[in-house]
Structure formats: structure tokens, C-alpha cells
Amino acid sequence: MILRLSGLAALVALAELLPRLGVVSPDYLPPASGIAAALGREAATASFWTAVGDTLVAWAIGLAVAVTAGVAAGLLVGAVPVLRAWTASTIEFLRPIPSVALIPLAVLLYGTGLGSSLLLIVYAAFWQVLVQVLYGVADVDPVADETARSFRFSPWARVRHVLWPTALPYVFTGIRLAAAVALVLAVTAELVIGSPGLGAVIAVAQSSGAVPVMYAMIVVTGVLGVLINVGARLAERRFLAWHQSVRGEVAL
Amino acid sequence: MLEVIGLRKVYRTDRREVEALRELTFTVGAGELVCLVGPSGCGKTTLLRCIGGLLEPSGGTVRVDSAPVAGPPAGMAVVFQEYGRSLFPWMSVRDNVALPLRQKKLPRGRVNSLVGEALQAVGLEGTETAYPWQLSGGMQQRVAIARAVAYEPSILLMDEPFAAVDAQTRADLEDLVRSLWQRLGVTILFVTHDIDEAVYLGQRVIMLSASPTVIQDELTVDLPDKRNQLHTRADPRFTALRTHVYEQIQAAKIAAQPSPGPVR
Known part of the structure; x- marks a missing residue:
């Protein structure tokens, strides 16, 4: 932990020193203290918190929709072999389409509103979840499933007690990946389309020459990313305590 | 027969x-x-x-x-060779044994007494809240046997x-x-x-x-x-x-x- 923090401290020191020593122009990279000061000033304004709120709302709604749809579609497609075979090539075609390629479509449909951000976020995050759930469903142990069948579990009970717990670690991986991607797309949509949020603030700061503010906002998006990842990890530890990736040493 | x-x-x-x-x-x-x-x-x-x-x-x-x-x-109940895969790692010993009984829609009190008796019969009292993977191989297979016995198969x-x-x-x-x-x-x-x-x-x-x-x-x-x-x-x-x-x-x-x- 100390080592990691000292690494971060070194990075901050470097960002302070490089512009001060004139290695890079302070016009393009203001010293870390300048960025921190700009961040402090911004944090005191209501508009900053509105922007953070806008970004997080778009992120949360988009992620929730993507996770719900991805889990539902993944369980359905994964559990029905015919559907799996039937949709495989479609999924492989649609999945690699970069979400940003849909920006013109989003603008066409929703203008610069929240809908545009959501379209991009949901599209990008959905595949992350879907693919993980498909892996998870395919990972069901045949012995566990035969055990459930031999005790005459209903089809629903087999989904509830065998398939779902098996898929859960994959679902969490999917959520963690989707949460990160959703933030990227939320900021991208705000930057490019101009829907309200941190991305829009970055774009405005850049075009008005407020370079320290621009950097401060970039730092904020980074902090949000870290917090989201930490939150997802904590949730994994909480809900997957039984899984070998979390449980650690086995006491025999 | x-x-x-x-x-x-x-x-x-x-x-x-x-x-x-x-x-x-x-x-x-x-x-x-x-x-x-x-x-x-x-x-x-x-x-x-x-x-x-x-x-x-x-x-x-x-x-x-x-x-x-x-x-x-x-x-009919089956005890499989691969106890580690047949028991559900996401459930405690008690829940592993109880789950098939709940599927049979037995009343809660009946489930509890069957689980208790079965675990006692295989010599595993006191492990109810443990997870299967915290037990030795032999104990895990005892859990699987308890699960089968609690099911009251003919x-x-x-x-x-x-x-x-x-x-x-x-x-x-x-x-x-x-x-x-x-x-x-x-x-x-x-x-x-x-x-x-x-x-x-x-x-x-x-x-x-x-x-x-x-x-x-x-x-x-x-x-x-x-x-x-x-x-x-x-x-x-x-x-x-x-x-x-x-x-x-x-x-x-x-x-x-x-x-x-x-x-x-």
C-alpha cells in the first residue's frame, strides 16, 4: 500500500516539476499545484457538482439498463442451445462495433440530451455483460447439474440454485468491465455530443483556454473511474466470498 | 425394489x-x-x-x-464420486443438505430435523455453517452422503x-x-x-x-x-x-x- 501511494506521489511530483523546470510548457501542462488549485475552486461551485451528477446519472442509468438486459439475454441465450447457435454470429458481428461509431445515430435520434449518452453507454456496456454471462452459463459443472436433476429440482430451481450461482462470478466481472466502459462512454458522449456532464465541462474549458480546469476535470473523471472499480471489487468480495478467487486459503 | x-x-x-x-x-x-x-x-x-x-x-x-x-x-438419491463438484460451493453444509428437501416442499421444521439427524448420522455435527470446501475430502463425501440420507430415499x-x-x-x-x-x-x-x-x-x-x-x-x-x-x-x-x-x-x-x- 505504501509502495503504491509513493508511486502516485512520485507521479504528482513529476507533474509539478516538469512544468516548473520548463521541460514542458506550463501553458500545456500546468504544475500539479495549479491543477489542484483549479480543482479546489471548481469544487466550490454548484455547476461542478451538477456536472458530476449529470455524468454519474447517465453512467448509472446506462449501466443498470445494460446489466439488466445483458444478464437477462445472457441467461436466456446461454440456457437454450438453439438460441446460442442461432445468435452466435450476430453477437460476434455486433459486439466489435465501437460504440462511438453510433454517435451520429445517437444525435439523429436523441439530439444532445441524456438519451444520446444512454444509447452509447448501453450499447458499449451491454456486450461486456452479455459475453461474460454466456461464459458463466457455459461453465455449469455437469456433476452439479446432474446432482440437481437427480434430486428432481424443477427447471427453475436448477436456474436459481445451480446456473445462477455458477454464472455469478462472471456476472460480476461483466459488471466491473461494463462499469468502466460506461464511464468512458458517458464522458465521450458529453465531450463529442455536448450532452451535459464532466465531458462537456472539459470541452468548454479547453476551448476557452482554461487549461488547469481542463486537467482538473480529467483528474476527476480518473477519480470516478477508480472509485467505481473499488466499489465493484468490494461488491465482489461481499457476494462471492465462497468463490475460489476470493476465499483464499482453504482450511483443511 | x-x-x-x-x-x-x-x-x-x-x-x-x-x-x-x-x-x-x-x-x-x-x-x-x-x-x-x-x-x-x-x-x-x-x-x-x-x-x-x-x-x-x-x-x-x-x-x-x-x-x-x-x-x-x-x-432415489445418488452419491457421486466427485463430491467436490457435486456439493455446491456457494452454500453452507446445512444448506447443501437442506436444499433437496426444500425442493420436495417439506415443512421447515421437518427439513431442520432431517438435516440435523442426517449430519449426526454421518458424524458431522457442528459443521453446519461451514462451507464444503473448508472440509477435508472425506468430510465432504460425508456431507454428500448426509444429503442423500436426509432425502429419505428408498x-x-x-x-x-x-x-x-x-x-x-x-x-x-x-x-x-x-x-x-x-x-x-x-x-x-x-x-x-x-x-x-x-x-x-x-x-x-x-x-x-x-x-x-x-x-x-x-x-x-x-x-x-x-x-x-x-x-x-x-x-x-x-x-x-x-x-x-x-x-x-x-x-x-x-x-x-x-x-x-x-x-x-
Whole structure:
């Protein structure tokens, strides 16, 4: 932990020193203290918190929709072999389409509103979840499933007690990946389309020459990313305590 | 009572057919403990899965208490060899044992008392809140046995349940199966590749040929009902019986060698 923090401290020191020593122009990279000061000033304004709120709302709604749809579609497609075979090539075609390629479509449909951000976020995050759930469903142990069948579990009970717990670690991986991607797309949509949020603030700061503010906002998006990842990890530890990736040493 | 009549299983793939079970007919009477033993790869697991209703046979029928088996029959429980995969790692020991009972829609009080009794019967009191993976292999298989016992089956199928535990644990578990069988009056079909185990446990031993499988021989174990790891295994009658089974298994292996199974 100390080592990691000292690494971060070194990075901050470097960002302070490089512009001060004139290695890079302070016009393009203001010293870390300048960025921190700009961040402090911004944090005191209501508009900053509105922007953070806008970004997080778009992120949360988009992620929730993507996770719900991805889990539902993944369980359905994964559990029905015919559907799996039937949709495989479609999924492989649609999945690699970069979400940003849909920006013109989003603008066409929703203008610069929240809908545009959501379209991009949901599209990008959905595949992350879907693919993980498909892996998870395919990972069901045949012995566990035969055990459930031999005790005459209903089809629903087999989904509830065998398939779902098996898929859960994959679902969490999917959520963690989707949460990160959703933030990227939320900021991208705000930057490019101009829907309200941190991305829009970055774009405005850049075009008005407020370079320290621009950097401060970039730092904020980074902090949000870290917090989201930490939150997802904590949730994994909480809900997957039984899984070998979390449980650690086995006491025999 | 379990009846297996003319059971046949052929695995078909696009290119070839593999005849696993050719023709198997035998009966396990109510309350009997019968061991099935055969050379490795003789289709023991295929047979057990057909009996358990987990696999559709290609011909013949299996009847449990005169009702033909189509899908896992009520009143039957299976103990698998791979206890680590058969128990659910996301559930505590108590929930693992209780889950099949909840599926049977038993009242909560009944579930709790059955779980408690079953865990006590296998000597696992006090492990209720542990997860299976926190227990040793032998204890995990005890949990699986407790789960089967709590289900109150009339027939218990055991598929090489002790193949993956060490020799000392294995002896303890063999005695556990004998004592549970005597106490509960359950019918047990016990599949094993271990000749000594088959003779030690069973009232009867059915020997299987190599694949495609038929019944090679059948033997009544005329040892006293009260068995003991030390004295029973030292009994000359035990030695004679195990020699007989051993010879039959060897004969089955040799008979299988000239033709490596029909591949059409």
C-alpha cells in the first residue's frame, strides 16, 4: 500500500516539476499545484457538482439498463442451445462495433440530451455483460447439474440454485468491465455530443483556454473511474466470498 | 425394489457407434445392498446414469418399485464420486443438505430435523455453517452422503463414492455405509472398481464384463452381517470370495482384449 501511494506521489511530483523546470510548457501542462488549485475552486461551485451528477446519472442509468438486459439475454441465450447457435454470429458481428461509431445515430435520434449518452453507454456496456454471462452459463459443472436433476429440482430451481450461482462470478466481472466502459462512454458522449456532464465541462474549458480546469476535470473523471472499480471489487468480495478467487486459503 | 431388464446403451456420434452396455438384466431386492464391480472403462457410470434416469438407455427398461424410469425417479438419491463438484460451493453444509428437501416442499421444521439427524448420522455435527470446501475430502463425501440420507430415499445409488479419498478415510466411510444401510433399511446399489470394497460391503456382488458390458458373474457374499475392517478382511472366506471376484474380472479383461469393441 505504501509502495503504491509513493508511486502516485512520485507521479504528482513529476507533474509539478516538469512544468516548473520548463521541460514542458506550463501553458500545456500546468504544475500539479495549479491543477489542484483549479480543482479546489471548481469544487466550490454548484455547476461542478451538477456536472458530476449529470455524468454519474447517465453512467448509472446506462449501466443498470445494460446489466439488466445483458444478464437477462445472457441467461436466456446461454440456457437454450438453439438460441446460442442461432445468435452466435450476430453477437460476434455486433459486439466489435465501437460504440462511438453510433454517435451520429445517437444525435439523429436523441439530439444532445441524456438519451444520446444512454444509447452509447448501453450499447458499449451491454456486450461486456452479455459475453461474460454466456461464459458463466457455459461453465455449469455437469456433476452439479446432474446432482440437481437427480434430486428432481424443477427447471427453475436448477436456474436459481445451480446456473445462477455458477454464472455469478462472471456476472460480476461483466459488471466491473461494463462499469468502466460506461464511464468512458458517458464522458465521450458529453465531450463529442455536448450532452451535459464532466465531458462537456472539459470541452468548454479547453476551448476557452482554461487549461488547469481542463486537467482538473480529467483528474476527476480518473477519480470516478477508480472509485467505481473499488466499489465493484468490494461488491465482489461481499457476494462471492465462497468463490475460489476470493476465499483464499482453504482450511483443511 | 430395482429391476434392470435388458438394458442397452449405444453412444452414437456422426461417424461411429460405441456400444457401451450390451445387455444387462439384474434385480436388487428391497433393502438389499448390492455391489457392482467391473474392470475400468466397463460402463459402470453409464449404467448408473441410466438407472438414475439421468441418461436415456438405447434399449431395455429400468423399474423402480415396478414403475418404469423416465427421468430421475422419486425416492432415489445418488452419491457421486466427485463430491467436490457435486456439493455446491456457494452454500453452507446445512444448506447443501437442506436444499433437496426444500425442493420436495417439506415443512421447515421437518427439513431442520432431517438435516440435523442426517449430519449426526454421518458424524458431522457442528459443521453446519461451514462451507464444503473448508472440509477435508472425506468430510465432504460425508456431507454428500448426509444429503442423500436426509432425502429419505428408498434406493441409494453410489457411484464409486470413495475412489478419491485416502485408504483410512475410505475404511471409515465403508463402515458408515454399512451402518446406515442396517439402520435405515434403504436399498443400496454401490458401484466400485475396488474388489475388496465390493466384497466387504455387499450382500451380493455383480461382476460386469469389459465394454460392451454384460453380466460376467454374480456372487452371494456369505459373510456374517456384522463386518469389521480387521476380522472380516482376515476371514479365509473373505479371501476366497475376493479371489473369485478377482479371477472373474481378470477373465473379463482377457476376453475383451482380442476385439477392441465393435466399431462400425
